[in-house]
Amino acid sequence: MTVSQSTHNSPGLGPLPAVARDRAADLHFAFVGNLQQVRVTLDAIDAEMAGRNLCPDARDNIQLVLAEVLNNVVEHAFRDRADGALSVTIEIGRDVLHCVVLDDGAPMPGLEMPNGERPEVVGIAVEDLPEGGFGWFLIHRLSEALHYERSEAGNRFTFRLPVARN
Amino acid sequence: MEIIVKAFESATVLDVQAPRIDAAVAIQFKDKVRAAVSEGTGRVILDLSQVEFLDSSGLGAVVAAMKQLGKERPLELAALSPKVDKVMKLTCMDRVFTIHETVAAALAPENVA
Numbered sequence: 001m002t003v004s005q006s007t008h009n010s011p012g013l014g015p016l017p018a019v020a021r022d023r024a025a026d027l028h029f030a031f032v033g034n035l036q037q038v039r040v041t042l043d044a045i046d047a048e049m050a051g052r053n054l055c056p057d058a059r060d061n062i063q064l065v066l067a068e069v070l071n072n073v074v075e076h077a078f079r080d081r082a083d084g085a086l087s088v089t090i091e092i093g094r095d096v097l098h099c100v101v102l103d104d105g106a107p108m109p110g111l112e113m114p115n116g117e118r119p120e121v122v123g124i125a126v127e128d129l130p131e132g133g134f135g136w137f138l139i140h141r142l143s144e145a146l147h148y149e150r151s152e153a154g155n156r157f158t159f160r161l162p163v164a165r166n
Numbered sequence: 167m168e169i170i171v172k173a174f175e176s177a178t179v180l181d182v183q184a185p186r187i188d189a190a191v192a193i194q195f196k197d198k199v200r201a202a203v204s205e206g207t208g209r210v211i212l213d214l215s216q217v218e219f220l221d222s223s224g225l226g227a228v229v230a231a232m233k234q235l236g237k238e239r240p241l242e243l244a245a246l247s248p249k250v251d252k253v254m255k256l257t258c259m260d261r262v263f264t265i266h267e268t269v270a271a272a273l274a275p276e277n278v279a
Contacts, residue, residue, distance in 0.1 A: 039186070060249050064249070067221045127261065129229050132222070
């Protein structure tokens with residue numbers, strides 16, 4: 001069974017032209033899904049990005065979006081497990097990173113990602129301010145072609161991150 | 167994560183000694199803030215100069231801290247790094263929190279109600 005949902009009309013752009021592909025530049029991290037391992041992985045990815053002449057804003061966005069997606073998997077899909085398998089693969093194109101995050105955890109509720117609406121905060125009384133809901137907003141806001149697919153193997157999130165270079 | 171409490175006449179400053187307030191430390195952060203402000207009155211300034219990275223869990227923890235402090239003890243932020251500032255702006259929380267460039271500015275006489 002495969003259930004798909006996409007926020008944009010195309011779930012993926014299909015194969016990239018060969019010229020924009022650099023197979024040797026792909027990054028792949030597979031690890032046991034916990035919050036500490038997410039930190040270690042984010043640091044490793046940032047170290048990889050440091051040498052790639054990206055503008056600082058792009059590097060910051062990569063860290064933030066991956067942090068939100070990976071932590072969401074650990075806190076929700078792996079809620080009751082310490083042995084969840086999590087992986088992130090990043091295919092580095094010229095102007096964009098193609099990211100794939102796989103986990104073998106519980107499905108998204110309703111087999112859909114939460115929408116990316118920004119939680120209302122302006123003009124809200126302090127005691128009523130939301131403490132959650134910012135993560136999916138940031139993911140939707142900073143990524144492109146965000147897509148979620150559930151299969152028997154688990155959850156698969158794909159998205160692109162633009163990388164303006166210096 | 168350590169939080170250093172500095173009591174000034176006009177405010178209590180909480181100096182967050184951590185490079186990240188993220189999902190891994192969000193609960194710890196809330197507990198440390200609660201312990202740090204258990205005594206005292208008046209404004210609380212969260213000094214974020216050491217914090218390079220704040221994710222949505224960290225933001226939620228800061229919001230929770232503000233709610234916990236209540237109206238009598240307004241929580242204000244100071245010394246945001248570029249990444250933290252960006253998250254505040256994207257989420258519009260920069261329009262909810264009073265944000266100061268530096269701790270010194272937060273303590274300046276013109277900012278003391």
